Amino acid sequence: MTGPTPRPEVAAMHAYVPGEQPKDARLVKLNTNENNYPPSPKVLEALAALGERRIARYPDPVCGALRESIARTLAVGPSQVVVGNGSDEVLKMAAEAYVSPGERVGCLWPTYSLYPVFVQKAAATEVRFPWSLDGPTQEEALEAAPADLALAYLTTPNPPFGLPLDLDAVRRFALRRPQTLVVSDEAYIAYGGKSALELVREGLPNVLVTRSFSKSHSLAGMRVGFAVGSAEIVAVLNKVKDSYNLNATAQAAAQAAWEDQAYTDAVVARIVASRERTAVRLRGLGFQVPPSAGNFLFALREDAPALFPKFRDHNILVRWFDTPGLRNGLRVSIGTDDEMETFLRAAEALCSQ
Amino acid sequence: MTGPTPRPEVAAMHAYVPGEQPKDARLVKLNTNENNYPPSPKVLEALAALGERRIARYPDPVCGALRESIARTLAVGPSQVVVGNGSDEVLKMAAEAYVSPGERVGCLWPTYSLYPVFVQKAAATEVRFPWSLDGPTQEEALEAAPADLALAYLTTPNPPFGLPLDLDAVRRFALRRPQTLVVSDEAYIAYGGKSALELVREGLPNVLVTRSFSKSHSLAGMRVGFAVGSAEIVAVLNKVKDSYNLNATAQAAAQAAWEDQAYTDAVVARIVASRERTAVRLRGLGFQVPPSAGNFLFALREDAPALFPKFRDHNILVRWFDTPGLRNGLRVSIGTDDEMETFLRAAEALCSQ
Numbered sequence: 001m002t003g004p005t006p007r008p009e010v011a012a013m014h015a016y017v018p019g020e021q022p023k024d025a026r027l028v029k030l031n032t033n034e035n036n037y038p039p040s041p042k043v044l045e046a047l048a049a050l051g052e053r054r055i056a057r058y059p060d061p062v063c064g065a066l067r068e069s070i071a072r073t074l075a076v077g078p079s080q081v082v083v084g085n086g087s088d089e090v091l092k093m094a095a096e097a098y099v100s101p102g103e104r105v106g107c108l109w110p111t112y113s114l115y116p117v118f119v120q121k122a123a124a125t126e127v128r129f130p131w132s133l134d135g136p137t138q139e140e141a142l143e144a145a146p147a148d149l150a151l152a153y154l155t156t157p158n159p160p161f162g163l164p165l166d167l168d169a170v171r172r173f174a175l176r177r178p179q180t181l182v183v184s185d186e187a188y189i190a191y192g193g194k195s196a197l198e199l200v201r202e203g204l205p206n207v208l209v210t211r212s213f214s215k216s217h218s219l220a221g222m223r224v225g226f227a228v229g230s231a232e233i234v235a236v237l238n239k240v241k242d243s244y245n246l247n248a249t250a251q252a253a254a255q256a257a258w259e260d261q262a263y264t265d266a267v268v269a270r271i272v273a274s275r276e277r278t279a280v281r282l283r284g285l286g287f288q289v290p291p292s293a294g295n296f297l298f299a300l301r302e303d304a305p306a307l308f309p310k311f312r313d314h315n316i317l318v319r320w321f322d323t324p325g326l327r328n329g330l331r332v333s334i335g336t337d338d339e340m341e342t343f344l345r346a347a348e349a350l351c352s353q
Numbered sequence: 354m355t356g357p358t359p360r361p362e363v364a365a366m367h368a369y370v371p372g373e374q375p376k377d378a379r380l381v382k383l384n385t386n387e388n389n390y391p392p393s394p395k396v397l398e399a400l401a402a403l404g405e406r407r408i409a410r411y412p413d414p415v416c417g418a419l420r421e422s423i424a425r426t427l428a429v430g431p432s433q434v435v436v437g438n439g440s441d442e443v444l445k446m447a448a449e450a451y452v453s454p455g456e457r458v459g460c461l462w463p464t465y466s467l468y469p470v471f472v473q474k475a476a477a478t479e480v481r482f483p484w485s486l487d488g489p490t491q492e493e494a495l496e497a498a499p500a501d502l503a504l505a506y507l508t509t510p511n512p513p514f515g516l517p518l519d520l521d522a523v524r525r526f527a528l529r530r531p532q533t534l535v536v537s538d539e540a541y542i543a544y545g546g547k548s549a550l551e552l553v554r555e556g557l558p559n560v561l562v563t564r565s566f567s568k569s570h571s572l573a574g575m576r577v578g579f580a581v582g583s584a585e586i587v588a589v590l591n592k593v594k595d596s597y598n599l600n601a602t603a604q605a606a607a608q609a610a611w612e613d614q615a616y617t618d619a620v621v622a623r624i625v626a627s628r629e630r631t632a633v634r635l636r637g638l639g640f641q642v643p644p645s646a647g648n649f650l651f652a653l654r655e656d657a658p659a660l661f662p663k664f665r666d667h668n669i670l671v672r673w674f675d676t677p678g679l680r681n682g683l684r685v686s687i688g689t690d691d692e693m694e695t696f697l698r699a700a701e702a703l704c705s706q
Binding site for chain 1: 355358378385390409450451453467558567576583593598606
């Protein structure tokens with residue numbers, strides 16, 4: 001017996017393949033850009049204090065306390081903030097709410113490889129703005145991008161290389177396309193680059209900023225992100241939001257982490273310093289390492305495809321993309337200082353062979 | 354300045370309005386059909402044992418351990434199970450994967466009022482199979498339903514009344530519509546009714562069963578549900594699933610609750626007994642109370658709209674729907690034995706005034 005037929009766009013979809021999440025705790029895990037330092041002690045306190053009642057009852061459907069805390073810090077209104085199950089969910093909601101079948105959705109390329117999945121799901125057409133280290137630059141690619149886009153995902157700093165986007169280039173891009181929803185994906189903004197939040201505060205009605213708790217707040221396991229934009233855009237996103245999209249633990253953990261800004265700042269500073277040291281040492285080993293504003297480096301060397309499994313043999317997991325233009329590089333998350341020392345020693349051993 | 358324009362279907366959408374989630378712990382909360390008993394002690398142990406690493410690292414994107422545990426108990430394969438952020442998410446994924454714009458989606462009416470939101474979002478057409486306590490019955494409504502449906506949400510037991518669906522009627526409905534994805538929403542199945550899992554095991558290729566941890570496992574705050582169907586359907590649903598849709602705490606809590614079946618069985622038996630006692634006493638107060646197979650009762654009385662705020666004055670929150678055909682009733686969740694005694698005393702006081 002055959003069964004029902006899925007939507008043709010879904011039948012044709014290639015599901016996003018997340019980076020490997022191995023259970024082996026001995027592995028030095030530098031493949032999915034988490035923050036490998038522990039979360040703020042306030043997070044563990046908040047989780048321990050949650051209590052049976054908040055586990056058994058429905059959570060706050062609109063994440064009121066968390067949204068108010070975020071809005072206060074960012075000097076926007078709570079009605080300008082919507083919280084999601086990771087920034088992935090708010091990135092997805094933007095496409096669900098603003099992209100009709102057949103419309104065009106743009107993004108720099110290379111970039112975060114999840115966007116094409118949203119485009120396929122929306123039965124829309126993907127428009128790539130190609131850029132590379134040899135030129136055109138990301139900003140030149142933005143300047144040359146087409147006008148008729150329902151939505152554009154701009155990413156700063158932009159993985160896998162980690163280059164930040166010039167804010168004036170983003171402003172020009174948005175001003176020239178008042179009908180395009182310009183999503184500034186800022187998952188890594190704690191580590192560098194300029195936020196487009198300034199454009200939201202300036203009143204640009206087509207800019208939406210997204211953020212994550214996975215990359216700088218050590219909460220990847222809790223799945224929390226958010227978006228900030230005009231109250232009008234946020235009201236539309238709320239229509240497509242799942243009614244109870246964040247569980248009680250995620251809300252409590254994120255609020256505790258958010259309000260311990262001093263802890264996050266200290267950890268981020270440590271990771272940034274380690275990133276710079278790591279880049280210098282990798283360049284010394286013959287890698288080309290573009291200056292990254294994220295918590296990761298993209299390290300290019302001819303033999304990257306061969307090095308990838310050798311690192312694994314050393315119990316070190318980095319990311320290798322089997323994608324044109326990326327095959328000669330390894331994306332290395334900046335872990336703890338100890339983890340980076342282990343990684344660099346392995347790199348030194350492997351590169352001197 | 355105006356901004357970008359949302360999809361017309363989204364602009365026209367009315368967001369689902371969840372039942373009130375008040376923070377006041379003194380309220381006797383009988384409005385959203387949670388299980389008001391605490392979760393299994395194993396749940397709290399699992400959460401306490403989670404550790405910093407699982408909070409800081411991405412969770413298992415495919416919920417492997419939880420899916421295997423569910424599959425083992427239900428005697429299906431792990432590839433037949435997909436886990437969601439509440440059963441709401443798997444109900445939504447079914448529409449996202451199988452419903453194209455302009456297609457028709459059916460459901461009994463009245464039923465769970467979230468389905469129409471999915472239909473609107475899919476730019477599809479809602480087809481209601483009307484039934485009522487005075488007839489036609491739910492089964493007669495199914496018999497008279499149209500053939501050309503992309504998807505149908507059948508719900509057993511079906512809120513807000515709680516009547517179960519005859520399994521043979523569901524089987525006939527599915528067999529006659531091999532191209533329709535028939536979703537058996539079984540959020541309340543622990544409390545009564547026959548599961549369509551039997552149809553999945555019989556090999557019907559168009560039946561998908563959904564379940565929730567919110568109603569019988571005391572985990573509404575954790576947001577976990579799942580769907581069981583053919584491996585083919587589940588593979589399609591996985592394509593539209595968010596890549597990391599369940600956080601680490603949700604996965605750990607659900608697995609602990611699922612594996613403490615004896616605890617759940619005992620709590621469910623207690624709630625079922627209380628439901629029957631509550632129905633008898635409400636009938637004694639002049640309410641019409643259809644026999645419910647859920648953890649709630651729908652209690653009809655002419656003065657229900659006036660009683661609703663009076664219960665609130667007694668710090669008791671029940672649910673009143675401002676919907677044709679439902680305005681003369683109150684939906685009362687079955688809470689703990691103590692809560693139900695408080696509710697019934699208030700009802701006795703209010704109804705004798």
